[in-house]
Amino acid sequence: MIDNQTPVPVEPLPLTKQEEDVKWILESKYFRLNPRRSKYNAHLWWEYRDGPVKHVGNGHYVATGDLVRDANGNLMQNYRQLAFLQYEGPECFFGGSTGGGKSSAVAIDVLRYFDVPNFAALIMRRTWMELSEGAESMIQFLKEKLEPFMVGKNAPVTYHEKDHIFRSREGGIIQLAHAENEKDIEKRAGTPYQRIYFEELCSFTEYQYDFMFSRQRKRAHGLVAQVPVVMRGTGNPLGVGYEFVKERFIVNNNKERIFIPSGLMDNPFIDREDYKKRLEKLPEVLRKKLMDGDWDVQFSGGVVDRNWYEVVPLAAVPECKFWVRAWDLAATVPTSANPNPDWTVGVKMGY
Numbered sequence: 001m002i003d004n005q006t007p008v009p010v011e012p013l014p015l016t017k018q019e020e021d022v023k024w025i026l027e028s029k030y031f032r033l034n035p036r037r038s039k040y041n042a043h044l045w046w047e048y049r050d051g052p053v054k055h056v057g058n059g060h061y062v063a064t065g066d067l068v069r070d071a072n073g074n075l076m077q078n079y080r081q082l083a084f085l086q087y088e089g090p091e092c093f094f095g096g097s098t099g100g101g102k103s104s105a106v107a108i109d110v111l112r113y114f115d116v117p118n119f120a121a122l123i124m125r126r127t128w129m130e131l132s133e134g135a136e137s138m139i140q141f142l143k144e145k146l147e148p149f150m151v152g153k154n155a156p157v158t159y160h161e162k163d164h165i166f167r168s169r170e171g172g173i174i175q176l177a178h179a180e181n182e183k184d185i186e187k188r189a190g191t192p193y194q195r196i197y198f199e200e201l202c203s204f205t206e207y208q209y210d211f212m213f214s215r216q217r218k219r220a221h222g223l224v225a226q227v228p229v230v231m232r233g234t235g236n237p238l239g240v241g242y243e244f245v246k247e248r249f250i251v252n253n254n255k256e257r258i259f260i261p262s263g264l265m266d267n268p269f270i271d272r273e274d275y276k277k278r279l280e281k282l283p284e285v286l287r288k289k290l291m292d293g294d295w296d297v298q299f300s301g302g303v304v305d306r307n308w309y310e311v312v313p314l315a316a317v318p319e320c321k322f323w324v325r326a327w328d329l330a331a332t333v334p335t336s337a338n339p340n341p342d343w344t345v346g347v348k349m350g351y
């Protein structure tokens with residue numbers, strides 16, 4: 001059996017504010033007290049769920065059942081991240097503020113079935129740069145976390161650069177892909193997946209998200225038939241897909257389609273105060289979106305605030321060395337959900 005985890009008895013603790021936010025998930029038929037772990041994510045699970053059990057400065061973590069407390073008795077656990085891992089329902093969006101542990105939650109989740117033969121998962125970003133570049137990109141993140149399994153001639157995990165696929169010895173695959181243009185998503189039409197992840201879902205269009213439901217397929221036989229088929233999204237309240245994500249998960253969420261708010265201050269595994277100070281330097285609206293995960297605050301005019309700029313008469317425009325005009329062709333195809341996409345516009349700029 002895949003779901004063979006034995007619950008670890010622990011002493012009941014008072015619910016924190018963070019737990020109250022996700023308490024209703026406990027009542028869902030999709031709730032799993034101890035979600036499956038594999039050999040490929042066990043070390044990640046404990047590191048991110050319960051904190052690394054090691055000495056830190058003058059303090060230390062003390063294991064208590066399957067919980068971990070620091071030297072001051074504070075519980076070292078990101079409850080909203082844990083809720084994301086405990087929910088095995090059809091759709092889930094884990095989003096809001098930045099720094100809430102979203103990418104690490106995706107990594108833990110996608111690796112839980114990586115040891116199952118014929119298991120297939122897909123992780124999407126809108127652009128290839130977002131997917132592959134930087135120390136915190138998902139490709140680099142997975143390479144780092146799977147490094148113990150990728151060493152040696154007969155390593156149990158390999159990464160194929162050309163196809164951007166991680167393969168396990170048992171026959172599981174994790175594919176990473178992007179869809180910069182809206183129709184690029186249709187290139188994924190040839191492969192069925194049990195688990196699909198959209199990182200920064202708000203950067204995708206509703207059509208791209210909806211299309212991938214056609215790529216979800218539950219196997220009828222073998223161990224992989226026990227793998228729950230799910231769609232997962234993470235992200236902040238910014239991007240072209242902001243409206244549909246808010247409408248789908250925040251306004252019209254239900255037990256089949258849940259929203260778990262990510263909070264910067266819920267994540268005990270980063271220097272929260274230092275990160276908060278950096279976010280406080282952002283413009284007010286952007287700060288509320290990224291630091292507070294505010295889904296209601298809007299930029300003036302939908303994009304920028306006119307008060308940020310000095311408006312001058314045409315006659316007062318200084319002489320420029322050269323001029324350029326940039327065009328946004330507004331190539332979004334009208335849909336029933338968005339029957340009147342943005343107009344084509346041009347902006348003339350001088351240097």
